[in-house]
Amino acid sequence: METVDQIKDRIEAALPGVRLAIEGKSLVVDRQHLLDVARFLKTDSELAMDYVSNLCAMDWLPSQIKTRECDREVVRNLPGHLEVVYDFYSTAKKHGPVQLRCRTEGREGTPSLPSITPLFRGAEFQEREAFDLYGIRFEGHPDLRRILMWDGFKDFPMRKDYRPPDDYEWEPTPHDEVLQQTKKHWPAPPPAPVKPA
16 A cells, blocks of 8 residues: 555645645545545545544644644644544555544534545444534534433533533432532431430
């Protein structure tokens, strides 16, 4: 299989206007070109990436990263964002992975990315999981709803700004510090009156 640099060059040559960055062994694509690049990986006769083995999300706080652009190393300041990482394999050619990353435009509001489910049906539940745990909306997903948390659950528990509730009325076996936090919301009942002897 080709190197990440060679795959990057082939994609950019085949798709005018697409500019990819390389971070580690991953290709980074902007949200506007995610579907075009995913389609190229799937339909290109040499790559034939027909299987998404993994799709996971990450929550990044503001940071600095080093990337290679135009054969030189560049340090960039990144604002906080959510990121989805895709691992593509070819079952026909028996090679891979090609790792693709795509970032949302920040962490606030309703972050969104295009859904790759219309191209890769196996991404359906994985996109639902990323939505459920991180709050990323996948535009064009056929059935985007919670998959792990219950419908009335508030917020997204894998986000770095998530704060669990401190009442824990749902805790099946409260103990130690959970009991102490619970007592703030659910004080002990008054003692039962003592019967005279």
